[in-house]
Amino acid sequence: MTGVFDAAALANRATSALRAYDPGHDLPALRRRFGAVISELGSNENPLGPSRLATQAATRVLEEMWRYPDPSGKSLKERLSSELGVPLAGITLGNGSHELLMLLAQCFADADHPVVFSQYGFAVFPIAAAAAGAPGIAVPALPADHPEAPYGHDLDAIAAAVTPTTRLIYLANPNNPTGTWFTDAALEAFLERVPDETIVVVDEAYHEYVDAAGLSTALHLLGRFPNLVVTRTFSKAHGLAGLRIGYMLSHPSVAAVCERLRESFNVNVVALAAAEAALGDHEHRARVREVNRRDRAWLTGELTAHGMRVLPSQTNFLLVDLGRDAASFEAHLFERAVIVRPMGGYRLPDTVRISIGSRAELQRLLENLP
Numbered sequence: 142m143t144g145v146f147d148a149a150a151l152a153n154r155a156t157s158a159l160r161a162y163d164p165g166h167d168l169p170a171l172r173r174r175f176g177a178v179i180s181e182l183g184s185n186e187n188p189l190g191p192s193r194l195a196t197q198a199a200t201r202v203l204e205e206m207w208r209y210p211d212p213s214g215k216s217l218k219e220r221l222s223s224e225l226g227v228p229l230a231g232i233t234l235g236n237g238s239h240e241l242l243m244l245l246a247q248c249f250a251d252a253d254h255p256v257v258f259s260q261y262g263f264a265v266f267p268i269a270a271a272a273a274g275a276p277g278i279a280v281p282a283l284p285a286d287h288p289e290a291p292y293g294h295d296l297d298a299i300a301a302a303v304t305p306t307t308r309l310i311y312l313a314n315p316n317n318p319t320g321t322w323f324t325d326a327a328l329e330a331f332l333e334r335v336p337d338e339t340i341v342v343v344d345e346a347y348h349e350y351v352d353a354a355g356l357s358t359a360l361h362l363l364g365r366f367p368n369l370v371v372t373r374t375f376s377k378a379h380g381l382a383g384l385r386i387g388y389m390l391s392h393p394s395v396a397a398v399c400e401r402l403r404e405s406f407n408v409n410v411v412a413l414a415a416a417e418a419a420l421g422d423h424e425h426r427a428r429v430r431e432v433n434r435r436d437r438a439w440l441t442g443e444l445t446a447h448g449m450r451v452l453p454s455q456t457n458f459l460l461v462d463l464g465r466d467a468a469s470f471e472a473h474l475f476e477r478a479v480i481v482r483p484m485g486g487y488r489l490p491d492t493v494r495i496s497i498g499s500r501a502e503l504q505r506l507l508e509n510l511p
Contacts, residue, residue, distance in 0.1 A: 147469045156272040165482055175478040178333040180502035182264050183482035185458045188499040191380035192425040198418035199411045205286030210410035217417045224420050230393035235406045238374040238387030243269045248398050249340055250275035254308035259294040261487055266311040278302055291452050293321035300334045313344040319483055320454030324355035332366045342370045350433050367392040378429050379419045384412035433457050436497050443507055457497045467493045475511040
């Protein structure tokens with residue numbers, strides 16, 4: 142070989158335009174550095190962990206890990222169908238909802254069919270568009286001083302950005318990283334404005350934490366709007382982030398198209414078993430919801446008392462506007478083994494996202510505030 146080999150020069154056009162998803166700090170390395178004292182408040186994990194039933198189910202199937210998992214995940218799909226009242230043919234399983242969001246763009250978007258999303262929507266949305274070689278249209282969000290949804294989705298502006306060639310719209314409700322939301326009625330009005338040929342994806346990764354009036358789930362609208370798709374995950378309220386499993390609910394024809402590109406055996410045998418058991422543990426889910434509601438309100442009050450602006454949230458995290466560049470704030474906490482997530486990557490350099498961790502982790506955060 143005569144020169145320096147650089148595979149980046151060989152990447153296709155779509156990949157050349159991409160920047161890798163940023164998962165935040167190297168947490169395994171930080172755990173080795175700080176040990177048990179670390180407060181991990183940057184990844185929106187469930188501090189109560191998974192259901193005991195899910196752990197037991199996962200343990201039981203470990204002896205079967207030499208076998209391939211059910212490629213269709215039929216048993217889990219049947220449980221989802223029963224729990225949620227949706228048709229079996231409209232359920233697609235994924236290696237986390239991240240994979241499903243990417244899959245939708247691969248199947249329905251291309252250079253001639255743009256993807257529309259909010260300015261401060263989930264980071265995977267523009268990545269999915271770029272990976273499909275599709276133009277990504279980032280619609281300006283609501284203003285920072287909006288009384289109900291600062292930095293939230295401007296549904297009117299998103300609807301206005303849709304053209305006859307728009308094939309895919311990504312929404313998140315509630316939204317990551319802002320924590321903000323829009324009501325069921327607002328979504329219904331939005332769907333009535335969108336052409337039937339444009340697929341509207343509502344990512345409900347934080348659905349289980351919702352308790353706001355007027356907000357429930359987009360599932361109620363699936364029967365009326367066949368172009369509506371809902372994605373969810375077992376990573377958050379169910380506490381199965383380490384197993385990487387999510388699901389998509391849609392019109393059966395959407396699911397059938399996605400099956401053409403879905404990776405074979407994309408959900409492992411342990412994840413399938415744990416997720417199915419987790420769905421059946423309503424008591425654990427209720428406790429997770431209540432603890433999160435309590436501690437979210439408590440932390441909001443504590444941070445507000447320290448002079449910080451805390452955005453309204455229907456998730457298991459808070460977006461905090463510091464009114465100044467967040468880099469030194471985050472660095473100060475980092476050196477004291479308190480990990481929060483600065484939002485510079487979302488072009489919100491004055492903000493940090495703080496997960497609702499355990500009460501001990503949150504106390505350590507408050508004790509170490511700069």
